[in-house]
Amino acid sequence: MNRIILPGCLALIVFLVAAFALTPAGLLHRYALQPHGITAERVTGTVMDGRWQGVHWQGRRLGSGAAGLAPLSLLTGQPRLRFSLAGEGVDLAGDFQLSGQTVRLTIGEGRIVPGRFIAASGESAALLNTPVRLRDIDGVFDSTGCVSLSGALSGDPLGALGARAGLELPVLSGELACAGQAAGFGFAGSNSQLTLDGHVRLDGFRAGWRIEVQTEDDALAPALSGLGFSRSGDVWSAEGQSGLRP
Known part of the structure; x- marks a missing residue:
């Protein structure tokens, strides 16, 4: 038998x-x-x-x-989908895992162009159209929003601006994190001419941001003014909100 x-x-x-x-x-x-x-x-x-x-x-x-x-992920009741995605402004590969109403997204390395998703104009649009590299992204999201988020990002959005102004501006780097129930990230960079700190909060379909630049170099004044920064002593600051592109 x-x-x-x-x-x-x-x-x-x-x-x-x-x-x-x-x-x-x-x-x-x-x-x-x-x-x-x-x-x-x-x-x-x-x-x-x-x-x-x-x-x-x-x-x-x-x-x-x-x-x-x-296939083995089905045995745990948490299906895991390994994916790759490429298009205008995005190049990502990672895992997408489901557990009830919770989604976990992990990406080893990737690249996005923020300007493809965040609406902007003028000099701001030029800054956002510079690729940003992502590394070691691990995010958990549920019906309420961001549960946990970590990972690193880096880019050179100031490079084109500096080249036009004849200045050497720093490469920026930062960390992803939840900002309440929204996703967000902070970033910073510095060199002999300036120190920059900022953060972005992605809340629903809007991106809120604030940036501070500290510099004693008056040669940067025209460029910072053109980007909408206001000056208080040696500190230039700007903040606002931008809608996400459809």
Whole structure:
């Protein structure tokens, strides 16, 4: 009897695994991703090797990519999707894990162009159109917002501005963190000409920010004034809000 039952069980397991591997990626998208505001213009392939074209989050286009479900993650009740996403202003790869109404996003390395998602004009738009590199991102979000968030970012948004003004401005770096229930990040940079500190809070569909620059170099005055900074002694400051692009 055992000689019959054991091969039968193995055959059933093989059949179930094969059936799962051939499940259309569209089903995964409909039941696991759409409830979290992720849509796509077209989904092809299987849950093990799917392709997503025209990916949008909360109506904002991100690009196109690929994803595959880790089968063993289903045994824990926390499906984990390994993904890559590329488009205009974004190049990311990492894991997307679901646990009830909670989402965990991890990214080893990536790149985004903030100006692709945050509306701005004039010199501010030029600063936001510089790529920002992300590293070791680990964020947990639920229906209330940001639960935990960590990771590093770096970029050179001041480089183009400095080149036009004949100045050498610092590269900026910072850390991601929750700001209450919103996501946010602080950043800083310094060199012999200035020290800069700032923070950004992404709350709903708006980005609130504040930046302070400390410098004794009057050659920076025209550039800082053009960016909307106001001066108090050796400290220049600016703050405001920007809407997210559709």
